[in-house]
Amino acid sequence: DAKTTQPNSMESNEEEPVHLPCNHSTISGTDYIHWYRQLPSQGPEYVIHGLTSNVNNRMASLAIAEDRKSSTLILHRATLRDAAVYYCILRATMDSNYQLIWGAGTKLIIKP
Amino acid sequence: DTAVSQTPKYLVTQMGNDKSIKCEQNLGHDTMYWYKQDSKKFLKIMFSYNNKELIINETVPNRFSPKSPDKAHLNLHINSLELGDSAVYFCASSLRGPFSGNTIYFGEGSWLTVV
Numbered sequence: 029d030a031k032t033t034q035p036n037s038m039e040s041n042e043e044e045p046v047h048l049p050c051n052h053s054t055i056s057g058t059d060y061i062h063w064y065r066q067l068p069s070q071g072p073e074y075v076i077h078g079l080t081s082n083v084n085n086r087m088a089s090l091a092i093a094e095d096r097k098s099s100t101l102i103l104h105r106a107t108l109r110d111a112a113v114y115y116c117i118l119r120a121t122m123d124s125n126y127q128l129i130w131g132a133g134t135k136l137i138i139k140p
Numbered sequence: 141d142t143a144v145s146q147t148p149k150y151l152v153t154q155m156g157n158d159k160s161i162k163c164e165q166n167l168g169h170d171t172m173y174w175y176k177q178d179s180k181k182f183l184k185i186m187f188s189y190n191n192k193e194l195i196i197n198e199t200v201p202n203r204f205s206p207k208s209p210d211k212a213h214l215n216l217h218i219n220s221l222e223l224g225d226s227a228v229y230f231c232a233s234s235l236r237g238p239f240s241g242n243t244i245y246f247g248e249g250s251w252l253t254v255v
Contacts, residue, residue: 064244071144071230071246072183113181130183 032116037135040106048101048134050116055096060119063090063101065112066133072115075101111138143167144247146231152253153221160217161250163231171195172214173232173244174206183230189214190237221254228252 033051040046052061063075076083076090078099083090089102103110113133146163153159165172173196174186187206188196194206203219218225228249234242 069249071232071248072244073246074243077243115183132181 031129032118032131034114034116034131034134036132037137039137039139041139042108043105046103046106046110046136048103048114048116048136049098050100051098052116052118053097055118061090061092061096061099062117062119063088063114064117065110065114067109067112075114077119106136106138108138108140111136142247144231144233144245146229146247146250148250149248150251150253152255155221155223155254157221158217158219159221159252160215161229161231161252162213162215163247164213165231165233165245166212167233167235167245168212169233169235169245170211171234171237171242172208172211173234174214174216175230175232175246177228177230177249179227187214187216188237195237218252221252223254226252226254 060077060079062077064072065075066072076085076088078090078092080092082092091100091102101114113135115130115133117130144165146161151159171188171190173188175183176186177183186198186200189208191211192208205217206214208214228251230249231247232244234244236242
């Protein structure tokens, strides 16, 4: 199963951009890259996902390396409310033995 | 309106008891899930139901029995609770099955503590 590797934690200053890296060197051609985040004492929430091209939405941007072995979640202007654990996960699109594997994620600390 | 709601939010119970956690989604989704998050914060899928049919059943003790009376509800019943069952249990749903790239919507979690 394809797995992801993320730093345990990162710190950033409020109102500055944040780049959260994720390595997924064993990714297969059909794996989508999904990012979720989990705020303290809450359930995970969807942030963004992509397959090959970079993606933007109102929450963040996702930059995917050309070889797809890594990706970066970009928060353009972090606020205190962005302090959370960010998970980078892979989802296979056609897998009869489907399993979603969540890593430990990156704990993002935002300093005022 | 809460999209995925689960009750109770907190549950403290003794070893050996039987307990249930209820989950409902009002998103009209076809697929519902139960996830377990342990003390190390790893999220692991336990079960997935699509239109009331079980489609994913990971290696979970058979003391855990999901029940889906309709596609908007997926309850989790746990028999003979053990200390190791202490965790946060998340219910979730997605529009279609897990084989698609659908977004998963999570409930707020049920904190289970077995003493």
